[in-house]
Amino acid sequence: MDVIKVAATSRSTAVAGAIAGVIRETGQVDVQAIGAGAVNQAIKALIIARGYLELDGIDIVCVPSFVEVSIGDQERTAVRLSVEKREQEPGTGI
Amino acid sequence: MDVIKVAATSRSTAVAGAIAGVIRETGQVDVQAIGAGAVNQAIKALIIARGYLELDGIDIVCVPSFVEVSIGDQERTAVRLSVEKREQEPGTGI
Numbered sequence: 690m691d692v693i694k695v696a697a698t699s700r701s702t703a704v705a706g707a708i709a710g711v712i713r714e715t716g717q718v719d720v721q722a723i724g725a726g727a728v729n730q731a732i733k734a735l736i737i738a739r740g741y742l743e744l745d746g747i748d749i750v751c752v753p754s755f756v757e758v759s760i761g762d763q764e765r766t767a768v769r770l771s772v773e774k775r776e777q778e779p780g781t782g783i
Numbered sequence: 784m785d786v787i788k789v790a791a792t793s794r795s796t797a798v799a800g801a802i803a804g805v806i807r808e809t810g811q812v813d814v815q816a817i818g819a820g821a822v823n824q825a826i827k828a829l830i831i832a833r834g835y836l837e838l839d840g841i842d843i844v845c846v847p848s849f850v851e852v853s854i855g856d857q858e859r860t861a862v863r864l865s866v867e868k869r870e871q872e873p874g875t876g877i
Contacts (some may be wrong), residue, residue, distance in 0.1 A: 697819075724823075725791075725819045725820050725822070725823035726819050728819070728822060728823045728826055729818075729819035729822045729823060729862075732822055732826065732847050732862055732864075733862070735847050736847050736848055736849055736862070739846075739847070739848070749846075750844040750845065750846055750869075751844065751845050751846070751847065752833075752843075752844055752845070753826050753829050753830045753833070753845065754830055754833070755830055768823075768826055768827070768830070770826075775844075775870070776869070776870045
């Protein structure tokens with residue numbers, strides 16, 4: 690399972706490229722961020738990635754959750770954005 | 784169309800209650816935030832709202848986008864989280 694870790698200093702276009710790449714290959718990717726600055730960069734990257742993937746006819750949705758992660762000997766609460774292709778309604782083409 | 788506006792100072796549980804309420808009533812709601820602190824609160828609220836709605840058997844997904852908004856005479860770029868019920872695959876029950 691791929692996890693893309695995003696920091697407040699991450700470039701959102703670079704993260705967007707990584708998200709789009711994994712989605713094209715596997716259809717699913719988890720994006721993880723700790724702190725407001727990192728969560729903001731992750732969401733911006735996701736919006737940019739939607740634009741990239743739209744060109745390939747791929748629509749994505751995101752399901753956010755909290756996850757506990759260990760950093761050194763500290764427990765931190767991270768935001769995980771589970772990004773996946775949107776389920777299409779059969780026959781409607783939307 | 785309902786839009787819930789979130790600030791960096793918004794209480795995430797209060798926003799979560801508002802999101803869950805509108806989803807129960809209409810199945811869709813837009814959440815809008817400007818700036819990293821507000822986007823972070825919005826995502827946290829969304830995660831909490833997922834927990835509330837799970838108890839009702841409702842699963843939600845989110846589609847983020849940028850929107851230009853006017854505040855006074857200034858143009859600002861906001862993050863809009865379009866929250867909707869997840870499409871179910873017919874017959875699978877998931």
